[in-house]
Amino acid sequence: MMGLFWIAVIVVILFLIRRLAQSSSHRRREVRSDSALEILRMRYAKGEINKEEFGQKKKDLGYE
DSSP states (O other): OHHHHHHHHHHHHHHHHHHHHHHHHHHHHHHHHHHHHHHHHHHHHHTSSOHHHHHHHHHHTTOO
16 A cells, blocks of 8 residues: 555656646747747847848748
8 A cells, every 4th residue: 555655656746747847848938939029029129120021030930
């Protein structure tokens, strides 16, 4: 009976570690994509790219 308890504890710990790793990975992807859009907006605001380039690059990033 004690063996089943420890197996259950280990399974729960492994499950929680996996969930944390997945959510962390998902958050990193969101930050990267948001920062790419922010960089694009800054370049447009500075006049480095025009409206057409902004629209195309935004579309390339998957925001439209």
